[in-house]
């Protein structure tokens with residue numbers, strides 16, 4: 716997928732992504748993953764539905780059969796990597812990549828991949844498991 720196109724598409728939900736990042740308390744003792752779905756609503760606009768709060772380095776994705784949630788198509792999924800110390804991976808993990816690539820319910824026609832928001836970069840895991848750096852986090856937020 717085209718990186719610029721992906722960026723353009725997530726721009727309308729930028730504030731919601733920034734809120735998720737801030738609520739994951741990056742770089743603090745309380746750092747924990749936050750995440751959610753970016754859905755296309757019936758008006759054709761993108762809206763964010765957050766997942767239940769995760770733990771330090773894990774978050775559970777709610778069921779999304781046929782790449783839908785609350786009967787809306789999933790366009791992106793996203794989660795944060797708020798642990799900024801060297802002992803934690805900043806970029807998407809192998810598990811992150813596999814969980815996108817191998818999830819039969821993340822294969823909708825509108826699904827563009829999973830965003831991983833870290834201190835430095837926002838990454839995109841494409842449905843085929845490939846990772847690219849979408850943008851510097853500081854320049855997007």
Ligand SMILES: [Zn+2]
Pocket residue numbers: 794795796807808811831
């Ligand atoms: Zn992750």
